[in-house]
Amino acid sequence: MSPDKRELLLALALGLAAGPTFCVVGPERFLSWYGILLVAGSVFTAHWVRELKPSRAAWVTWVVSPVVSLVAAVASLGLGIIAWVALR
Numbered sequence: 001m002s003p004d005k006r007e008l009l010l011a012l013a014l015g016l017a018a019g020p021t022f023c024v025v026g027p028e029r030f031l032s033w034y035g036i037l038l039v040a041g042s043v044f045t046a047h048w049v050r051e052l053k054p055s056r057a058a059w060v061t062w063v064v065s066p067v068v069s070l071v072a073a074v075a076s077l078g079l080g081i082i083a084w085v086a087l088r
Contacts (some may be wrong), residue, residue: 010048021034021080022081
């Protein structure tokens with residue numbers, strides 16, 4: 001798998017982790033736990049950055065990754081909040 005695709009999949013996975021994190025830890029500890037999850041995901045995959053070669057695809061990947069992560073996080077968090085309220 002190309003480094004660009006791996007970076008986008010990581011952004012998607014970290015974004016989608018927002019909902020389950022919210023359901024597990026609740027609203028009062030969500031930001032700290034989700035922050036830990038984001039930092040850990042970024043640190044453990046930092047070596048992937050070395051494989052990205054300067055190109056238009058790498059530039060697009062760096063621009064699109066945060067957007068993908070944000071959209072996935074908003075969708076996942078919305079569903080996580082609905083599930084958390086329903087389970088209370």
